[in-house]
Amino acid sequence: MKLSCQEGLVPGSSFAEKLKNLEQYGFDGVELQGGQLSNPEGFQERKAALADSPVKASSICGGNGAEIVHPDKTRRQKCADALKQQLEYAAELGAVGTITVPIFNSNDRVPDLSPWKTRAEIEQELLLSMLRQLVPHAEQLGVAILLEPLNRYESNSLPQQKDGAKIVRELDSKGVRLMSDVFHMNIEEPNLAQSIRDCGDTIGHVHLADSTRKEPGSGSIYYRAVFAALKEIGFDGYMAFECGLTGPAEEVLPRSVAYLRECMTNLKSTPDEA
Numbered sequence: 452m453k454l455s456c457q458e459g460l461v462p463g464s465s466f467a468e469k470l471k472n473l474e475q476y477g478f479d480g481v482e483l484q485g486g487q488l489s490n491p492e493g494f495q496e497r498k499a500a501l502a503d504s505p506v507k508a509s510s511i512c513g514g515n516g517a518e519i520v521h522p523d524k525t526r527r528q529k530c531a532d533a534l535k536q537q538l539e540y541a542a543e544l545g546a547v548g549t550i551t552v553p554i555f556n557s558n559d560r561v562p563d564l565s566p567w568k569t570r571a572e573i574e575q576e577l578l579l580s581m582l583r584q585l586v587p588h589a590e591q592l593g594v595a596i597l598l599e600p601l602n603r604y605e606s607n608s609l610p611q612q613k614d615g616a617k618i619v620r621e622l623d624s625k626g627v628r629l630m631s632d633v634f635h636m637n638i639e640e641p642n643l644a645q646s647i648r649d650c651g652d653t654i655g656h657v658h659l660a661d662s663t664r665k666e667p668g669s670g671s672i673y674y675r676a677v678f679a680a681l682k683e684i685g686f687d688g689y690m691a692f693e694c695g696l697t698g699p700a701e702e703v704l705p706r707s708v709a710y711l712r713e714c715m716t717n718l719k720s721t722p723d724e725a
């Protein structure tokens with residue numbers, strides 16, 4: 452299990468400086484901002500700095516529009532095209548893949564056409580058809596679309612891990628994996644460790660935060676059990692910080708890394724385990 456961090460959380464006046472800081476804080480990887488990669492200078496700056504650093508590109512997040520099931524055909528195709536491009540960036544930079552959610556605030560945007568089809572049915576079928584276009588490309592490149600369930604306040608699409616896992620299993624390809632965000636899970640899953648075990652065959656990437664979406668260690672999520680479940684399923688991918696910080700990054704990030712590494716070496720299933 453490797454720790455990564457979204458580039459926007461890290462201090463540094465250049466990307467190379469951010470990588471130096473991440474290395475010093477104890478991170479293995481960096482999650483790249485998709486929007487920075489579509490600018491050729493931004494891409495080249497990242498590629499050159501990564502070639503010179505032990506910190507690896509873990510993943511890409513953002514910058515694709517995040518509306519692959521938008522009812523407007525032009526908009527969903529634009530998102531699919533952006534994802535296709537990001538898969539190529541991921542392959543070139545050695546990242547696992549690129550993250551997408553089906554759409555934010557889906558109930559305001561995808562129509563309910565019942566009794567023919569409900570909003571959820573339309574969205575699910577459309578998501579499958581759109582991903583079918585992308586998955587062979589991802590497979591060929593050896594990377595993946597990382598499909599992220601979001602909590603109910605951000606989207607109605609895939610609130611729980613099992614909803615995302617169902618799509619991943621139906622597509623039956625290494626070109627699509629589940630992206631499990633512990634913050635969203637803490638709102639939607641009755642038991643974080645159990646949902647990890649239940650979806651273990653599909654998880655390809657993880658987002659880390661604590662219960663109030665600040666850095667791990669600042670809230671009430673029981674990380675020893677989360678890591679115990681991830682170990683049990685044999686997860687060896689990246690887990691990227693996507694959170695706010697309770698203090699200056701240079702103090703908070705290394706402290707949180709140390710806290711997580713300690714949790715990883717002292718796994719427990721429940722807080723009151725002897």
Ligand code: LER
Pocket residue numbers: 512513550551552599601605632658693
């Ligand atoms: C949004 O809440 C989120 O978790 C992001 O990872 C979406 O890409």
Ligand code: MN
Pocket residue numbers: 599632658693
């Ligand atoms: Mn996330």
